[in-house]
Amino acid sequence: MNTDMEKRVLRRISWRIVPFIMLLYFIAYIDRVNIGFASLTMNKDLGFTSSVFGFGAGIFFFGYFLFEVPSNLILEKVGARLWITRVMITWGLISGAMAFVQGSTSFYVLRFLLGAAEAGFFPGIILYLSYWFPARHRAGVTALFMAAAPISTALGSPISAALLELHGVMGLAGWQWMFIIEALPALILGVVVFFYMTDRPEKATWMPEDERAWLINAMNEEAASKSGHAKHSIWRGLADPRVLALALIYFGTSAGLYTLGIWAPQIIKQLGVSSMTVGWLNMIPPTASVIAMVLWARHSDRTSERTWHVVGACLVASAGLVFAGNADGVFTVILALTLVNIGISAAKPPLWSMPTMFLSGSAAAAGIATINSIGNLGGFAGPAMIGWIKDLTGSFMGGLYFVAALLAISAVTTLLLARSQRKSAAASAAAAQAASN
Template sequence: MTPPSPSEQTALVDSAVRRSVKRLIPFLLLMYVIAFLDRSNVGFAKEELEVSIGLSAAAYAFGAGLFFVGYAVFEVPSNLIMHRVGARWWMARIMVTWGVVATAFMFVQGETMFYVLRFLLGVCEAGFFPGVLLYLTYWFPESRRAFATGLFQMGLPLANIVGGPLSGGLLELDGFGGLAGYQWLFMVEGLVAVVVGVIALFVLTDRPETARWMPAEEKAALAARLAEDDAARGETGGHLGWGKALLNPRVLYFALVCLCIQAAVYGLTFFLPTQVSAITGREVGFQVGLLTSIPWVCALVTIAVVPRFADRHRRHREVGAALLVLSGAGIAVSAVAQNALVAMLALCVAAVGFVTCQPLFWTLPTRYLSGAALAAGFGLINGLGNLGGFVAPNIRVWAEETFDSTTAGLFVLGGIAVLGAVLLLATKLMATAPQDEAAPVAATR
């Protein structure tokens, strides 16, 4: 049989990528939407929990952040297990267990139980996000990865677009069936994760080689292109095992950048319903839920467009840094705006910045690591980076109490976002070392 010409090979790869997008991305997107709902819906339940179980503002901030401690501790082991056993079973396990814990929040009685459940939720969900990022490297060549990652990360704004009205509406069921509004919220959104986790077993496929829904010639072309990408990463750098990847200065540096990004994300997300409530003078409920969707609609539009632009021009770090600066400015302006419309526009700019920069950021570690090292690297970067979700709510409350100002916390978060932009631009220095000019470092599989 005559091997395909270069143009035919490219056409086969393009077809395989389109097929993979249609088959995998919608379901991965659904999983991400549910994951983000279950980790952030405490923002809607905050006021009810304060009244029902006497949860203080400081206890809420500490408990909200504890999720990311459990998440960070188990992130790397989870990703390494997935690399060995495959995404299908491991992703299903993650979803079912986190759904059970998310549902258990309906029975929370006090601060201690709130802390324990938030920590356990992080433990159960650990590995989901970096696992999907790793999974995408099995299916999408480097030239299309920011596009695929951007489609997946549309789950963040979608979760908030859907989650705002849904969570607000569930809170308004307060008293129905003898349950409080926050109990309906945790029960419904937790059980959805369990159901989708079971369905994952029938939808996901571990690797292109085992995809029954892809023609053989497309499998071969896609596998060859992915192998070329791996070879390019390994041409000059030798091999880096996963253990050494955890101590690699580049990996730790990327984790610091990720922490700055996530601090901006969760410093705003965990308080957005109450912030919008204060801006509009309405109680947290369905209407406030609709209003909190507006910034995420804006982010959804930009995340569908900007990663393609960055892929085309190979300007991932520059565009990502500019977006982080915009995010920091938006967070700061939302703190001081006297007009409700200006404040909402500022929140839109903030969301556009920290949502859209993320798929651009996640293309950078793949230039330096692959295989088991990439699995460990993704896990560590995301695990340590997501500690920003622990730092952000606590530093916001600390700043507000220390400076006796309701705006001080937002100014600090805006500054962290700008710091992240500077650090992201500085990753360009990594490519100036002689051993990096030709290709990044690879790992043994």
Template structure:
């Protein structure tokens, strides 16, 4: 009997007990991880709303703002892999709270920016502080969920992004209306009020999270055993021959064709994600120049709401069909079409529909994307491998915002910049399409 067939028998025989344990783990962890990511992403995108008034106060051109956004991600990129390598050493219970507290403090400090140069320095500090959070959580999920249950946990975690945009857009618009309160400008209040929760939750996370299931006092010995057996099944289908012999074997995993193609795909996804989080408020303002901050926030929340409604259904369909590749590629093609609509159609309604397609396509693709890397990386290679894919993908954050900003300054419109974004997304979709299917992907749950 093959390893995969044995896996299917074990899942069938122990499914009721296993599902009960997974359900308990989900209730304990998933909602909390979503809250952490909500606060993380809120701190990441708040600069896009701060720009509505901050750019004028600090004398920023569109290119300068794009550079401030990009330099955050350059710093994040530099510290991403080291951070994920350190998390297994220190343990998630220490490392994740460390990330949250330091990024919260750095985000709050951004209210002291007085011009372009000080803003650049502060954004570098925020990027260094926050580095490793997302790949760290994605690695953490592999400690608690076997491959047969991991897609939905990952999708729910990623869903925090559109939820943040949806809720954060309105919250940020309201906070900007606090301009002048206690002598602070609206954008200063934004960095203050949206940075403090990260510090508080960092302290909470230290007491709430456990490094791994063996240290979880809220699981019984039998539950830990069931969970360990379920996760051990991953080792039967994970690629082991490449990394068990030597460091050279592990390196060969990192530079295998599927992993490199996934990295390239993620570049396209990230360009779309960062454009969505960095420029949508200013795109909306360009269409509705007389709208107040609250209205801009509400309009900016509509595409994110659509993404929140679609993502669970798309993830469920991917699980039910046991198909991943096209569930990533097709939404990316939809997102590219949406960016072209925003770039070149004149009607405000058409631009809004385009933004909806951008959000739905980008976030739906990302929700499935992170189920792919563990299929091509052995358990030992995952901490560095996942961080490497994320780091290479973050190159998109370095080229996306500044390119869109420069083209906006050069042409006077968003058309050329958003066409560039659409091209990046299409290239990423093509990369995942040509990626060979993995022969030992997890069996579909019965």
């Protein structure tokens, strides 16, 4: 029931938590994909082929994959405040060190270490939101948090392009200055997290006592409504078939997201425009996607429907990639990339609302991290395949078609998961009715 107390609590915690975590993700995403803008000059300076660049950009996700689950389990034990502080400071240091890459080996090593350092941040925040926001409000809040990714692309693109113009200052290339300067906010905010973030509602001294009591009670009731063994079993979170299905769905969306983040600058650059123009043009698609993401997630919350919100968005992104593979002018390329951005961004909030509907506690920590770690391997598969196919054929078309197919698979898997869920629910209801007779 949407009581006055619930409205007051949601308003207070939303203003306290959401803008701050958006800022953190804004910085995280810039440090993760600024390699795309660096490539406009770095690849030539270091002699990187498209295959070398695609593999190095994507190997980030192997470090992410290996350390994601343990990182999220540690966060669940020691608290978000301490662990997010550690994550941000270490990734800031490694991101800055990217300025001193000398060749392919050091490029691969630092990208891998960056993924290992950042592992746990995104799923940690998703888990953190499940401590504070009831499930029926979570897609909307998640959308606001995740809007930081397209916003960071929109605002970060011209900033990154402008930093490339520092070429030659103090003997450093523009891409080196870009890595150094864009790493500083992560280091500063890592310290701020330690003093600002509150681990759980029980520790929220900034809330009035009656509001804090209401929130604690609401979240405890929600946790109690989930199956008892899901509260404590790490293995349930790791082995649940629904978790593995969601990881496969997320794989396609991640391939699409990081294809955009890493390759969009080069796709636009091949149209013959300057690096600064690339920066401005690359703002347009993510700006449109922010609006679409928030509206789509609110509709998902209002209708309490997740499946078709994920399916429809994945199909829009898939169609956009096919369109991008055939586009040959500035207007058509930007329109195609806008469709891809909208589809991928809109799919993620309803998708991330699914695991915490059936998992909590350690199972939720492990399950969310499993989805994110396996799913984010799509961030390797998409960019690496595009680089390999680009070297093989001289065109982005084949690689874009490959990622479009992955997104179509995500849509089909979502439908199959929903069908399985309906059958399971019907069987459980029948068994309960038989037991009561």
